[in-house]
Amino acid sequence: MFSWLFKVVNITLVLLISVTFLGGCARNDMAEARMPESQITQAILSDPKTFNAVLSQESPNIFGLTYDGLVEENPMTGEIQPALAESWTFSDDQLNITFTLKENLKWSDGEPLTVDDVVFSYNQLYLNEEIPSNARDSLRVGESRALPTVTKVNDRQVRFTINEPFAPFLESTGLAILPKHILEEKVIEKDRDGNPLFLSFWGVDTPPDQLIVNGRYKLKSYSTSQRVIFTKNPYYWQTDEQGNSLPYIEDVVWEIVESTDTSLLQFRSGSLDSIGVSPEYFSLLKREEERGDFTIYNGGAAYGTTFMAFNLNQGMRDGNPLVTSYKSKWFNNVEFRRAIAHSIDRDRMINNIYRGLGEKQNSPISVQSPFYDPTVEGYEYNTELAKEILTKEGFKYDDNGNLFDAENHPVRFTLLTNAGNRIRESLGSQIKQDLEKIGITVDFTPIAFNVLVDKLSNSLDWEAHIIGFTGGNEPNGGINLWNPDGNLHLFNQKPQAGREDIEGRVVADWEEEIGNLYVQGARELDFDRRKEIYDQTQQLAMEYLPLIYLVNPYSLSAVRNRIQGVEYSPLGGAFWNIEELTIADE
Known part of the structure; x- marks a missing residue:
């Protein structure tokens, strides 16, 4: 399975930030700074704008680490594969998909994740016209722009129904599932202007322990203009073949570095585990690849x-x-x-x-x-x-x-x-x-x-x-x-x-x-x-x-060799399978 920046099937306003670097004054000698044994550290250019996955319009955002949907796209093959869903079946006329959820799914607070959460996420959040969401456009079908109907079949099954054939139907069901037991009352209750309280809920001032997630990681701390720290979600559903819980790496740190000059300096000094490689400094970093103990991955033409x-x-x-x-x-x-x-x-x-x-x-x-x-x-x-x-x-x-x-x-x-x-x-x-x-x-x-x-x-x-x-x-x-x-x-x-x-x-x-x-x-x-x-x-x-x-x-990234299991893809980058990555013994 993979973890990739939260994909809302439609193009999010992303406004893709090409990570490029200028650092001619970087030290010639590579520092021997060591990372904590179970942590990876990356840099982002700006603070997150929201912790509300439905309202998010920008990248970077936290949701690729913190939420799963029913399905997800494998960036190596382009195939749609299971996530929270165990399986799915299409009706003969291609107008219905019935999903069966995995058993014993839980939220990060230990509460059960059920079909009711799926129905809530779609009917009361993504399909709710009172809530502005970029995801809704990707779910509209045909000239009528009709939205799907989402219904509970039984305790483990949910059905999506559309009014006419829709080629990207399956892929469109990959939106993040959110917790009904936390958010439902925020959708029902209105502010003085008649807007759902949900529109102002889970902003970046929300204490991390109040953000309930289902993904590989949960938010541990956030310091404005400094860093975002994620820690392993103990209730994440995926395990390895031996039954060990995933992910293997305990913490992920995003340093907020508004200057790409500084990001390059930090990577070369050893305090960052990965960096997007600008064409301007590809040659510089290529020369330092062996001495700096990292690998530059080239995925060819970048997506976007x-x-x-x-x-x-x-x-x-x-x-x-x-x-x-x-x-x-x-x-x-x-x-x-x-x-x-x-x-x-x-x-x-x-x-x-x-x-x-x-x-x-x-x-x-x-x-x-x-x-x-x-x-x-x-x-x-x-x-x-x-x-x-x-x-x-x-x-x-x-x-x-x-x-x-x-x-x-x-x-x-x-x-x-x-x-x-x-x-x-x-x-x-x-x-x-x-x-x-x-x-x-x-x-x-x-x-x-x-x-x-x-x-x-x-x-x-x-x-x-x-x-x-x-x-x-x-x-x-x-x-x-x-x-x-x-x-x-x-x-x-x-x-x-x-x-x-x-x-x-x-x-x-x-x-x-x-x-x-x-x-x-x-x-x-x-x-x-x-x-x-x-x-x-x-x-x-x-x-x-x-x-x-x-x-x-071209899609270029440098990643420390201490991180093992990297399968680089221009669609998913170096960390799409972050739950399977490990840190080499040093």
């Missing part, structure tokens, strides 16, 4: 995508446009977006930023997915063509080469990304330089990760950004990005539940078409026909460019 996007939302709040009106005209002009795409030198990014350890990304679907369309063509670097496109659209240049629109507004916008991510900061700096060559001024502004998430999800106050999404083999994981009403339709986001409404939001025809194709793709059970549908979505995404894809790096 990195892209630049403009805010295409034409709506207003309180009579004020979310995006300045004349800038909104630029951003919503597909020819403007194409000119921008032609102005970004991705070969330079690969050579200078990724040091050759990456390739151009031309699709919203991960390169490693069987649904990836390799025939999708990207936008080659051509500044003269970009200028030609802009002048045809009514833009003009002054004597100094500065670009203005037809109303004499200088073409200038703010580009955001999350501060501390050195790769994204480098990408933003290059884009600023690239667009200067076609007369555009870019105010590149890295900001705190949580502030960026708030802008993208809540205030919608942004012009352009660089972020990334996690990916997977199943394209339906992206439906809440591509469905116009999806929680992650960030380039033209509708208000989140409980947020102030938007007037005048416009959904383009191509936008609607991509969303409809995702519905059709999930409905089609034949693989070849499904692939044809998702090929169309990739072609449309590149034609209309709501997201301007940049570079797909």
Whole structure:
């Protein structure tokens, strides 16, 4: 079995943090710092935002360690395999799945984990329209966007029923199961505004002993801006062949290190057990591999995508446009977006930023997915063509080469990304330089990760950004990005539940078409026909460019050799099977 960052089948707002490092001042001699015998230590870039798995929208989050679902995907094979469920059966018409739970499952407080917890988790949490959850979009079926029915069959069996065939049906049942005996009253009780108390429950200020989980680890302690410590869940269900309880490793420590420079220093000094390897410092760490007693794993093209996007939302709040009106005209002009795409030198990014350890990304679907369309063509670097496109659209240049629109507004916008991510900061700096060559001024502004998430999800106050999404083999994981009403339709986001409404939001025809194709793709059970549908979505995404894809790096991680049993996967990383890993005797 495996442990991997909590997967909500749909793409979580992840905003994938590529772990990259700059540390030229690191000590040349490798320190002999020793780790505790039954502990692994890693680094994350920012504090967790919530301890509530249903409400989580970001990575890093704690839930890959603390919760299991009914099933899980094996990142080495791509197969769906049992987790809390012992087995499952499909009805002949493929509209029902009946799961049988493993026996004697327990929560971390010793209480029984039952079918009632499964029914509660789906019916009262994920399927509850009063609770905003990215997971809900991945469960919607067909044009009606109907949600499944989840019913108790008996004390060990639960049945999921849908109204029409749904190819990713089984995978969609991998959501974390949460404890009814703790959370039910928080769903029923309302605050003064009529919202469930659940919306403010299990925040990051919750004492760790009050967080009840079913996964490999439970939260031991959390110190803001310092570290998160997990300890073995004594009631975890999995054992090895000899009957020993898993996981073997007692504690997992996440050091919160907002600078990747510092992370590299800490790894080289021996105080971290693993680190994502940036292309820039691959050669440095490769030279130190033997002396530092670690192994660099290369999984090939990484899952996920990195892209630049403009805010295409034409709506207003309180009579004020979310995006300045004349800038909104630029951003919503597909020819403007194409000119921008032609102005970004991705070969330079690969050579200078990724040091050759990456390739151009031309699709919203991960390169490693069987649904990836390799025939999708990207936008080659051509500044003269970009200028030609802009002048045809009514833009003009002054004597100094500065670009203005037809109303004499200088073409200038703010580009955001999350501060501390050195790769994204480098990408933003290059884009600023690239667009200067076609007369555009870019105010590149890295900001705190949580502030960026708030802008993208809540205030919608942004012009352009660089972020990334996690990916997977199943394209339906992206439906809440591509469905116009999806929680992650960030380039033209509708208000989140409980947020102030938007007037005048416009959904383009191509936008609607991509969303409809995702519905059709999930409905089609034949693989070849499904692939044809998702090929169309990739072609449309590149034609209309709501997201301007940049570079797909290779999946590289360095792991101490003291950690044994590592089976590296670009989908699950080095610790997907953390419960089976051991620490070598030293």
